[in-house]
Amino acid sequence: MEEKKPHVVCVPFPAQGHINPMLQLAKLLHSRGFFITFVHTDYTHKRLSTLDSFDGFRFEVISDGFSPSTVGEVQEYRNAEHLCQSLKENCVASFRDLLMKLHHPSDGHRVTCVVSDPIMTFILKVSEEMGIPEVIFCPTAACGFMAFTQYHELMRRGLVPLKDESCISNGYLDTIIDWIPGMRDIRLRDLGSYLQTTDPKDFMFNFIADSCPEATAAPEAPQEAPAASADPEDCQVAAVVEVPPEAAVVVPEAAPAAPEASAVEAEVPPEIDCNVEAAAL
Secondary structure, eight states: OOTTSOEEEEEOOSSHHHHHHHHHHHHHHHHTTOEEEEEEEHHHHHHOTTOOOBTTEEEEEEOOSOOTTSHHHHHHHTSHHHHHHHHHHHHHHHHHHHHHHHOBGGGTBOOOEEEEOGGGGGGHHHHHHTTOOEEEEOOSOHHHHHHHTTHHHHHHTTOOSOSSGGGGTSSGGGOEEOOSTTOOSEEGGGGOGGGOOSOTTOHHHHHHHHHHHHHHSOOOOOSSOOOOOOOHHHHHHHHHHOOOSSOEEEOOOSOOOHHHHHHHHHHSOTTSOOOOOGGGO
16 A cells, blocks of 8 residues: 555445445546555455455455355345444444554554444544544435434434334324425335334434434534644545534435546446345345
8 A cells, every 4th residue: 555545444234235335436436546445344255256356456354253164154244233332342342452553653654534334433533533524425315314213303302213013004103294394294104114113222223323413413522632644645535525623424415427437437447346235135
């Protein structure tokens, strides 16, 4: 890796619909001169056999507590609750070790930015500890992300958890939610299935409720504001990803028109196949 080449670490949630968009983003950044470290978990890395590193683009692995060795573990991995619990318990220490290996500012080898999936916000505490800027890349539509950020407000207003299971079928889920900016005529049922629980301690409901606000929250202010930098690496990163003083959140607004999509693809080098097959996961 060149000493002053901007270095971005990309960390997707380990599922097909999250890996593919992050890989597309990583390819675009690589085509514009960034060194990319793309982070898989143990399970997905072992099941994807075609991911070979090449000049300026490499793959690293962090622990997720799973391996693809048994059918039972495959089923456990496909259980959203078990997967999210395992990631939260196993990824932080492993990701810290990886960043410590990659980030050496004293000798010019430093990580310029960490790009994370909004569900993986627990690893961003590590980048904050090391003073590395962070960006949240959300592969879902903006309205979906906005819906998840409302879960705590729904609890505050007493709309969830559901009082009993009859609320699922008696029309209660058709309650109109009228306070979300830019989202008119939204019903409670439209805000995701995770809120359709009667258990206030439901793991997935609380996991989603906590993850999305953390993704939009600003990190603690540094004790001393850093001086403006003339480092060309800093300038290039600011021009491309525009990292603000707080954590940035990037969400897709709409699919681009076909000609624009073709133009983008023409600029992306073909060394990496972005299509992670569903069967592999």
